[in-house]
Amino acid sequence: MSHDVVNRDLVQAGAQRIDSVERNMPALRRVRERFAVERPLEELRIAVCMPVTAETANALRTLHAGGAELALASSNPLLTQEDTAAALVEEYGVAMNAWAGPDAMSYEHNLTTVLDSDPHLLLDDGCDLVNIVHLERPELLDTIVGGCEQTTAGVTRLRGMCTEGILKLPMVAVSESYTKQMMDNRFGTGQSTVDGIMRATGSMLAGCVVVVAGFGMCGRGLAERFRGMGTRVVVTEVDPARALDAVLQGYTVLPMAEAAAIGDVFVTVTGNRDVIRAEHIARMKNGAVLANSGHFDVEIHSGVLADLSVEVNFGVCPQTDEYVLDNGRRVFLLSEGYLVNLGAGEGNPPEVMDMSLSVKALTVEWLAQHHADMSPCVLDVPATIDAEAARLELATLDVGIDHLTPDQKEYLHPGTASRFPSFH
Template identity: 65%
Template sequence: MTLSQYDVADLGLAPAGVRRVEWAERAMPALSSINERFARSRPLDGLRISACMHVTAETANLLRVLRSGGAEVMLAASNPLSTQDDTAAALVAEYGMRVYARSGIDAATYDRNLATVLSQRPHLLLDDGCDLVNTAYHTGAELLEHTMGGCEQTTTGVIRLRQMSAEGVLQLPMVAVNDTATKRMFDNRYGTGQSTIDGIMRATNALLSGRTLVVAGFGYCGRGLAERARGMGARVVVTEVDPVKALDAVMQGYTVLPMAEAARVGDVFVTVTGNRDVIRAEHLADLKDGAVLANAGHFDVEIDLAALDDLAVEIRPDVRPQADEYVLADGRRIVLVSEGRLVNLGAAEGHPAAVMDMSFAVQALTVEWLAQQHEQLSPGVLDVPTEIDTEVASLELAALQVHIDELTAEQRDYLSSWDA
């Protein structure tokens, strides 16, 4: 493999990356089971896959499965702060993939890497936040002339794709992997809940017990975060714009406030909305001394960083790893974690491998389904077939040695009859 076929920080890190990937693999039994089948049946033979994903050990194991299935894989990072340089090196040196990812790259390099993985004229896309699809449509739709379809694994990306579809510009079938039951319940709820707190703790070493943690957004990710914060002894305040989600938070025992009121009482703030400017200048002006700001949404737009810069008379970078301190004119200090980017991947290691096992098992089986069924699919945002979600849950239960009941013939008849 020549230099032009990859761009990673240091191939010498590959042995450490292999150890990291193999450690994650131990906690990914469903994906390992799919890998064994793919290696035998080769359902992806001859297909080129371009991926824009977080370059982590868990992602590496997904890509290894696709490679076992016969695919040629090219990967660009979906977030500069989440890239594990040792994992990127291992993917190139040990697993023979073309990877364009280095931790901490600038925006121009990020965009160039996306264009590079698209230049192979992919048959299938794996996207994270719709960046790959957006890049293709803004730089030349001919890059996708061979593309059968793809998968999107984030809430933000699915929102973007649905808007593209509504405006008639999405010319591909894109599967909303994010919207499956296993992804929403386990990845978004349990994964984001645990890994977000992990990131905040690593960056700040703050004690959450007895402090007020504000969760902006009460979707699946917000619910998981609120549950874990309450379990650690925090007083949890929820902010919402959706009356149904706000009512759900109230019924679960959380305090629900507008952000204008929450800003005055919170000690730690975490945005999990998928929208921009959730914490704005008027909120920043009311924060307590020492308030911590973190984002667990996809892009770094949920906290108004320009307003924070304007308010600060001094910025102290890296007061701790992944924590910058902004000093205001009256002496108050505000701590921003991971530059306002994804805190669970910037300051920690993302979701536990056991959680990503389910999400990436769904992803692998959906890629296989797309390869087989693409000629029957229409452009737009599609749901993952229910049988794929069910199969992944069954694989996980088998790995956990958990057994469940099966419907009897009489029960199946009863459920399928209107006059029983």
Template identity: 60%
Template sequence: MVAEGLAEAGERRIGWAARAMPVLTALGERFAGERPFDGLRIAACLHVTAETAVLLGALRAGGAEIALAASNPLSTQDDVAAALETYGIAVHARAGVDRGTYYRHIHQALDISPNIVLDDGCDLVNILHTERVELLDTVAGGCEETTTGIIRLRQMASENALRFPVVAVNDTRTKRMFDNRYGTGQSTLDGIMRATNVLLAGRTVVVAGFGFCGRGVAERARGLGARVIVTEIDPVKALDATLQGYEVQPMGRAAEIGDVFVTVTGNRDVIRAEHLAAMKDGVILANAGHFDVEIDVRALEEAATAVRFGIRPNTDEYVMADGRRLLLLSEGRLVNLTAAEGHPAAVMDMSFSAQALAVAWLARSTWLAEESVRLPPGVHDVPAEIDAEVARLKLAAADVEIDTLTDAQERYLHSWRLGS
């Protein structure tokens, strides 16, 4: 397909996503009138998908100059990338590139000398602080969309290494409750079923990690008739899973009985060599925890005597010395964004609306603010009023009404003198 035809296909895909994103579409119209980002340069490292395109289109409508790199080459939709170029956005991304090209693209996005950065996993921020330190003085702040990225950023902040304020968009209630839980839950199982055509009913699904993403995967798998086992390192989350009726076991025990394994932790080596050695023939290994380190792919490669790449789309079969076959999905990368299309647009409408409003707030609090009142370096929560605004706009778009407090109720909640 020629580039022009590719861009047209991408525009159709973006238009379809926008239908389910009324809040972000309305924000784009607001930004076009207010122009809050005139003169602002934004470097973004995000999944290059139709939903991301709606977000960047809203920021572009508000006057921002944008350069985009992919946060995962396997999730890049080339037609969307081509369409974004027609929006006046510099796109440095292509599906399936190697690791070296992936990082070169991030450097190219940073060449814009950004004032604000948008990151999905902290790779862009990491490069800024290690390889492109000459650009740090121009960066007023950033936003981070993932649990993995927030973990890395908080560690940087604890070591006084983070040089600018970053807003933890991932930690908003609308993001965790809906994007992480419902979006990850549905899209992860969608990716597994597209890649394998497995029947989950009656199978044993092992979910590693019981955060909001893990809960979503566990709920969806149980709803499809699977027996669900949860593995955890956090005693509170393990107790939560137990009280919700899930079996909780260490991975060493679950490895022996699971049929499908899904890692959703944000950490590395969750499934290691000793677990791979205990698994049954035909098990399916999938990751929905951002980076391709949760499943020890190198250990899998070293243990295998043969590999049948592409036995199905996004499915590679590793044959062990004893004849067992272990199926790795999406090379251990995000299965929901490589074997499927990621979160439904209706879910991303909330996450990206919070992101868009956070960028506007961040610009006011850093780039446009007097130096004496600017946000200090560190990880900052999204203001609660942004979270509430996104929820109100989403309810209004769905034609859902809720109650409001009466004056008497307001006084009661704000007075310690009124008792029972």
């Protein structure tokens, strides 16, 4: 089994961390118990690009219990729990190439190495594996039958490939499932991003002006959490419907050029590039804090930030770099512009990841069973999987719900005579 981890002596600490987190992931545990009995992934080889955390380790345990052979590379250069990585190698037989803080060349090497496993399925995070397969390893397309994409940024890439006619695989947009967006993006990213910013800066947020760039599910969750911390939240958007949504929820909506002059903290969650640019940085207050919770490090133009600076002081606080501009103002960039909730924080809580990783595990099972009927395109998570993951989560919370009666099912079914009852 191939592996490249920093310290295999950390196995015990990693196993303890994984087991501790697993206690807060009961829905995924139920999926794993069924997989261990039914073995729906027997002899499937899966190449995985994911953050190496205790939460994702439990997802890999679930796939392993289902019979899959796994090869893993980290999707985030700043976040690999090295004790978790060691435990995955020694305790769960995962072919692992991941460590904290690889340079760009090592990061690319790790991704390429997991593809040497000749996988049948790809579990991607940002479309990195899919890009490498299509551009550098097209021979693998004879073996790979499909995959899942976990991020909005990755799905955007995939849809572009599909539009251009170059996508050769069926890929499921796990990031767009309702339960994943609700739990992971809205509640998880909202909480963990605030946590990461507070850890990195040590500052009080109450009374600050926080600018949230993007009002999708992540932006909505961020705005809700920040408002709960006593901040004044300003939203920037390019989508008029989302901007209207933010206004109707009571937020101030401004163009970034105007928000730049009044913000104390800026957080980007758009999935696009160059959201904060030179003209915005030029208007910012002394001491402005810049953070990103979009997948890639392109939302804040850090190269421009460096060009505008006369001095850069790296690591003035953990995960915090200080840029001194030519007029003496200081701007602070968190986690080098990468995901601040992962770089400076602990990522989403296990209770949140329980839901989204259950959806992913169930989707992998569905792909394994039905890939022969799929054509190369971007697919939605089946509604039945969303419903099953939600049912599992409700069961762990001991929450009961109503069920449709036969008459109600008939009423809702299109085309039945009873759909529109007579009142005469």
